[in-house]
Amino acid sequence: MKKYEVIAEEMAAAIRQGLLKRGDKLPSIRQVQALKQVNASTVFQAYYLLEARGLLVARPRSGYYVAGNLHAERSLAPGGMPPAGLPTMLQVSDLVFTLLDRIKDPQHVPFGSAFPSPRHFxxxxxxxxxxxxxxxxxxxxxxxxxxxxxxxxxxxxxxxxxxxxxxxxxxxxxxxxxxxxxxxxxxxxxxxxxxxxxxxxxxxxxxxxxxxxxxxxxxxxxxxxxxxxxxxxxxxxxxxxxxxxxxxxxxxxxxxxxxxxxxxxxxxxxxxxxxxxxxxxxxxxxxxxxxxxxxxxxxxxxxxxxxxxxxxxxxxxxxxxxxxxxxxxxxxxxxxxxxxxxxxxxxxxxxxxxxxxxxxxxxDKHLRQLRHQLMLQQLQFSQAIYQHFPEQVRFNLPQGGYFFWMQLPQHIDSLQLFQQAIAHNISLAPGHMFSSQQQYANFIRLNYGHPLDTHSLQAIQALGTLMKQVSN
Amino acid sequence: MKKYEVIAEEMAAAIRQGLLKRGDKLPSIRQVQALKQVNASTVFQAYYLLEARGLLVARPRSGYYVAGNLHAERSLAPGGMPPAGLPTMLQVSDLVFTLLDRIKDPQHVPFGSAFPSPRHFxxxxxxxxxxxxxxxxxxxxxxxxxxxxxxxxxxxxxxxxxxxxxxxxxxxxxxxxxxxxxxxxxxxxxxxxxxxxxxxxxxxxxxxxxxxxxxxxxxxxxxxxxxxxxxxxxxxxxxxxxxxxxxxxxxxxxxxxxxxxxxxxxxxxxxxxxxxxxxxxxxxxxxxxxxxxxxxxxxxxxxxxxxxxxxxxxxxxxxxxxxxxxxxxxxxxxxxxxxxxxxxxxxxxxxxxxxxxxxxxxxDKHLRQLRHQLMLQQLQFSQAIYQHFPEQVRFNLPQGGYFFWMQLPQHIDSLQLFQQAIAHNISLAPGHMFSSQQQYANFIRLNYGHPLDTHSLQAIQALGTLMKQVSN
Structure with missing residues (x-):
């Protein structure tokens, strides 16, 4: 274990044991640096790792907080689980094909893509x-x-x-x-x-x-x-x-x-x-x-x-x-x-x-790098989303993979949002693709498998603006 | 066009025009050599090409003859074409899978294979x-x-x-x-x-x-x-x-x-x-x-x-x-x-x-070589088959591909023959695989897409012997 991993593990243990609770502010980089006699970048790496594991969250101009509260208020409520549906003949394929066809346009910021960036391989x-x-x-x-x-x-x-x-x-x-x-x-x-x-x-x-x-x-x-x-x-x-x-x-x-x-x-x-x-x-x-x-x-x-x-x-x-x-x-x-x-x-x-x-x-070495990259991207994307999407948007931080499943305010139809986003050269995957029922009409799947560059950061801002326009 | 191709083409034209008829003996290599002022190998190549096209046939110790008569007596009669069958649910897949599974054993002489020799590529x-x-x-x-x-x-x-x-x-x-x-x-x-x-x-x-x-x-x-x-x-x-x-x-x-x-x-x-x-x-x-x-x-x-x-x-x-x-x-x-x-x-x-x-x-160059190889193999296989299979066996010399479709005497069941052949490490494709009806029970498909080596020549002999044993 490297030094920063040891520090991260200690803090993770403190969180697990309830010594640090959701919403608690963590000691600053400087404080830990002094306490552990390590240099700042080691502490930074440790916090970074904890962020990537979803255990803590950085608030701009404020510091680091034990995660959960910050994300908890943003996370998906499972809701009362409805009973299973009746056996149904499906008619969703046409829609899915039409959407897939538009999603794959290489001109679009690929938030609707099913794949991580091919550059990660x-x-x-x-x-x-x-x-x-x-x-x-x-x-x-x-x-x-x-x-x-x-x-x-x-x-x-x-x-x-x-x-x-x-x-x-x-x-x-x-x-x-x-x-x-x-x-x-x-x-x-x-x-x-x-x-x-x-x-x-x-x-x-x-x-x-x-x-x-x-x-x-x-x-x-x-x-x-x-x-x-x-x-x-x-x-x-x-x-x-x-x-x-x-x-x-x-x-x-x-x-x-x-x-x-x-x-x-x-x-x-x-x-x-x-x-x-x-x-x-x-x-x-x-x-x-x-x-x-x-x-x-x-x-x-x-x-x-x-x-x-x-x-x-x-x-x-x-x-x-x-x-x-x-x-x-x-x-x-x-x-x-x-x-x-x-x-x-x-x-x-x-x-x-x-x-x-x-x-x-x-x-295995490649996989370690890939996982690290995806973890990092999840973190970066989630931060950008907190900042730019309407507060009512709900989503979880999954423990793997590269998709956010996001619940938008009830009145936003994700197919409509899809059309507007495509007009801005941004793709997304509307909830309609994931069920034959209509219950996910205000959901989207957003791919964070691509690095968050200026282009995609702007796309997140633009998506946020689109959502807010519909909200008003 | 090369010299031998010109000679072959002239002879082919003579056959097409009826100047040379089925069964006619062709001039000897030596005669053509003198006539055309070319060397023996050129004539040989020309005859070889005509043989490969199925236009002439070499009879050991006798010379070259215009084909047709020799093969005609061996070729498949189309028979009265029966009317089309009624629409039928099929139940042949199980049998086909079982046979395919046994045919692919690399130990067998691959007469049942669906592929030409991979070495031709x-x-x-x-x-x-x-x-x-x-x-x-x-x-x-x-x-x-x-x-x-x-x-x-x-x-x-x-x-x-x-x-x-x-x-x-x-x-x-x-x-x-x-x-x-x-x-x-x-x-x-x-x-x-x-x-x-x-x-x-x-x-x-x-x-x-x-x-x-x-x-x-x-x-x-x-x-x-x-x-x-x-x-x-x-x-x-x-x-x-x-x-x-x-x-x-x-x-x-x-x-x-x-x-x-x-x-x-x-x-x-x-x-x-x-x-x-x-x-x-x-x-x-x-x-x-x-x-x-x-x-x-x-x-x-x-x-x-x-x-x-x-x-x-x-x-x-x-x-x-x-x-x-x-x-x-x-x-x-x-x-x-x-x-x-x-x-x-x-x-x-x-x-x-x-x-x-x-x-x-x-x-295209590769294809020319491949076609030539398959033509040659068709010729070699057909000669060996004439020699070793019972006379009643009927088959055509197709103008391409690498399969003979052979009608065996009525009383030979090709599934039984398949079992016997497999016991001799020879595969073949029984007629049962090619229809849901039973009308091809005395047919086999034989692959000539592999070079005729000693091993496969012995296999042809062995198959011929098996057929003759059943015939008696």
């Missing part, structure tokens, strides 16, 4: 691995890597599961074209048109689109903005509607950023196992945690193979390579067959490049 | 293009290449269409994970569960699998072993069953190798346009022609955009890269949306590598 180093890996591809690999995927890559993926005690064998893993294919194949493996599927409310729009495309019915079960899906509502929905699958996110949910606590994950797996309900666990943000430890997936407790755990390298390492996977438990052979008959194989050069990088490229 | 040169292309990927490409695909690659693909007069713009092209994804997305774009779809009989098993997976009904329309789908039966089926799509192959059909003549392709497009029936044209073997000119796709005559022309580089250049495309006419935007919501994008390094190779890698 070691593209040059990956290119080196690609260059040498592609030269080592044996002609026979072009046949043997069909279907389930390259053996070496599957072993590397399985190793990462084993690092934190999740039992997964290379033979359980199907390599896919990104997590999106993994999720779609998983859903296709366990459903027929007309079946009902449980999703979270709000939920990642790809789940809504998949359900609509496959002619399924969605049951939207409320999800807590900090702790994820409501297990009681989930069980009621299972009993009432006999769904064929449940698709959710346990770690840094998209859009809310919620992180399901471990005991809740365990209870979730026990629940779906009891009802033999296949669980599609979308876990693409797990590596982007800001806490001390990588959170576990629900898959960790899946002794009977009902969990299809889907992830990828697209948001953590290799955007555009399109390499993801599913650790598919009892559904491995069905999913492999679906893969063979729909896209046959995942691009073999990309698989080999990633297998090579994972074996010796320094993935 | 310029993997090292592609690797060079990959190595430099991946270093030039701009971070923003990882976003802009999502969905429809990389612009540079789509321009290169469009250029190749334009080479032989098929109007296709880069904006019509959606880059996919191989042709298989293109075909599946095309089918999904125009059908709903319960709809009927016209396919050929026999047809590529991926069509059967897609129809079964999507809950569609198949109408199997007979396909002529030399000239492709029966247009009269096709029109009757359209009128009778109001299908939502037609999926077929116009060039070197899998499994028959049939090549639809140009006027028939034109009539096909007129027909489907008249009925506004979306046509999914699977055209992955077009570049593997043995004749003088690259055959045109039906797409060439598609002025109203009803044809979704699907192809890839997997069988002509870059196996395992998983890059294909569809030139999707009026369905481009639906297919792009399906792509975005199922696999999002095609691996970007692979797209950039191919765009770079196509721009300056010598694709």
């Amino acid at each position: 070691p593209l040059a180093k990956l290119a080196d691995h690609m260059a040498s890996a592609v030269r080592r591809i044996h002609p026979s690999d072009t046949v043997s890597d069909i279907g389930q995927g390259d053996n070496a890559l599957r072993r590397q993926i399985a190793l990462r599961y084993q690092l934190d005690g999740t039992h997964t064998d290379a033979s359980d893993i199907v390599v896919t074209n990104g997590a999106l294919e993994a999720l779609n194949l998983s859903l296709a493996a366990v459903t027929q048109p007309g079946d009902s599927v449980i999703i979270e409310s709000p939920s990642f729009y790809a789940a809504l689109q998949a359900i609509e495309r496959m002619g399924l019915r969605a049951i939207e079960v409320p999800s807590h903005p900090e702790y994820g899906i409501d297990l009681m509502a989930l069980e009621q929905a299972i009993i009432q509607h006999q769904p064929k699958a449940c698709w959710l996110m346990t770690n840094f949910q998209n859009p809310t950023g919620s992180l399901m606590p471990e005991d809740k994950k365990q209870a979730l797996v026990a629940l779906i196992t009891r009802y033999q309900l296949p669980l599609i666990e979308d876990d693409v943000y797990r590596e982007l945690y800001f806490g001390k430890q990588r959170p576990l997936p629900a898959k960790t407790w899946d002794s009977e193979g009902w969990v299809m755990h889907c992830s990828s390298f697209s948001k953590t390492l290799a955007p555009g390579y399109r390499v993801g996977w599913v650790s598919a438990g009892r559904f491995t052979s069905q999913i492999t067959r679906l893969k063979i008959s729909t896209t046959l194989a995942t691009s073999i050069p990309a698989q080999h490049a990633l297998a090579s990088y994972l074996a010796k490229g320094g993935y | 310029p993997l090292a040169k592609l690797a060079d293009h990959m190595a430099s292309a991946v270093r030039r990927i701009h971070p923003s490409d990882t976003v802009s290449d999502i969905g429809q695909g990389d612009n540079a690659l789509r321009r290169q693909i469009a250029l190749r269409y334009q080479l032989d007069g098929t109007h296709t713009d880069a904006s019509d092209i959606v880059v996919t994970n191989g042709a298989l994804e293109a075909l599946n997305l095309s089918l999904a774009a125009v059908t709903q569960p319960g709809d009927s779809v016209i396919i050929e009989s026999p047809s590529f098993y991926a069509a059967l699998q897609a129809i079964e997976r999507m809950g569609l009904r198949a109408i199997e329309v007979p396909s002529h072993p030399e000239y492709g789908i029966d247009l009269m039966a096709l029109e009757q089926a359209i009128i009778q069953h109001q299908p939502k799509a037609c999926w077929l192959m116009t060039n070197f059909q899998n499994p028959t190798g049939s090549l639809m003549p140009e006027d028939k392709k034109q009539a096909l497009v007129a027909l489907i346009t008249r009925y506004q029936l979306p046509l999914i044209e699977d055209d992955v073997y077009r570049e593997l022609y043995f004749g003088k000119q690259r055959p045109l796709p039906a797409k060439t005559w598609d002025s109203e955009g009803w044809v979704m022309h699907c192809s890839s580089f997997s069988k002509t250049l870059a196996p395992g890269y998983r890059v294909g495309w569809v030139s999707a006419g009026r369905f481009t935007s639906q297919i792009t949306r399906l792509k975005i919501s199922t696999t999002l994008a095609t691996s970007i390094p692979a797209q950039h590598a191919l765009a770079s190779y196509l721009a300056k890698g010598g694709y």
